[in-house]
Amino acid sequence: QVQLVESGGGLVQAGDSLRLSCAASGRTFTSYAMGWFRQAPGKEREFVATIGERDNLTTYADSVKGRFTISRDNAKNTVYLQMNSLKPEDTAVYYCAAGRLRSPPPVRPRDYDYWGQGTQVTVSS
Numbered sequence: 001q002v003q004l005v006e007s008g009g010g011l012v013q014a015g016d017s018l019r020l021s022c023a024a025s026g027r028t029f030t031s032y033a034m035g036w037f038r039q040a041p042g043k044e045r046e047f048v049a050t051i052g053e054r055d056n057l058t059t060y061a062d063s064v065k066g067r068f069t070i071s072r073d074n075a076k077n078t079v080y081l082q083m084n085s086l087k088p089e090d091t092a093v094y095y096c097a098a099g100r101l102r103s104p105p106p107v108r109p110r111d112y113d114y115w116g117q118g119t120q121v122t123v124s125s
Contacts, residue, residue: 002026002114004096009119012086016123020081022096022116033101034072034079035112038092038121045095047107049081059105064090086123093118 003025012018022034035050049060049070058070069082079096099112106112 002028002032002098004098004114004116006094006096006116006119009094009121011122011124014087014123014125016086017082017084018086018121020083020094020096020119020121022079022081024077024079024098026077029077030074031101032098032114033106033111034070035097035099035106036070036079036081037095037097037109038090039095039118040092043092045109047109048094050105050107051079052101052105057105059107083121086121088123088125091121091123093120 004022006022008020030053033052036048037045038048039045047061051058051070051072067085072079095118096116097112098114099106
């Protein structure tokens with residue numbers, strides 16, 4: 001069992017930056033791939049980024065590539081999403097998720113077993 005708690009969301013202007021954090025419980029954090037998804041009102045939950053057990057194993061959605069960076073600190077059981085050059089279309093509830101390590105990397109919501117409660121990110125124009 002893994003419990004995930006996100007933080008760091010907020011209201012920002014276009015072009016600003018935010019860093020989301022996701023703290024995980026349990027002693028098997030490195031056993032999981034960690035992902036970030038987002039869901040805007042009236043839309044399906046969409047993949048944002050995922051990271052394997054080491055920082056170099058990352059995958060991004062095309063819409064955030066070059067602007068967002070996912071990283072993890074295994075000593076702190078925490079995964080981060082650094083979001084730069086934010087756009088109004090990035091507005092959504094952002095969810096952290098934990099899933100089984102696999103190849104190719106997990107990019108579908110059903111690839112993940114545990115989810116956080118979400119944190120709201122709002123980008124004004």
